[in-house]
Amino acid sequence: FSDFRIDTYGELTEEHPKYYHTVSVEYHFYGDHLEEDKIKKAVDLSIDKYCGVMEMFRRFANVKTSIHYHNI
Numbered sequence: 001f002s003d004f005r006i007d008t009y010g011e012l013t014e015e016h017p018k019y020y021h022t023v024s025v026e027y028h029f030y031g032d033h034l035e036e037d038k039i040k041k042a043v044d045l046s047i048d049k050y051c052g053v054m055e056m057f058r059r060f061a062n063v064k065t066s067i068h069y070h071n072i
Contacts, residue, residue, distance in 0.1 A: 006025060010024070025064070036069055
């Protein structure tokens with residue numbers, strides 16, 4: 001891939017102290033001939049095994065992830 005971007009969005013609770021109850025993480029990959037199976041495996045490993053921030057958020061929020069492939 002030639003470019004990569006992560007977009008994150010979150011929804012806060014109404015009551016104080018406010019915290020994120022829902023978090024969305026969108027992975028965007030750009031390039032020619034994207035190897036979707038390899039990209040998905042890398043993202044899955046990041047989400048499930050290596051990313052401490054993702055694990056922390058999962059303890060108090062509903063975390064949604066998605067992968068978007070943009071062939072250029």
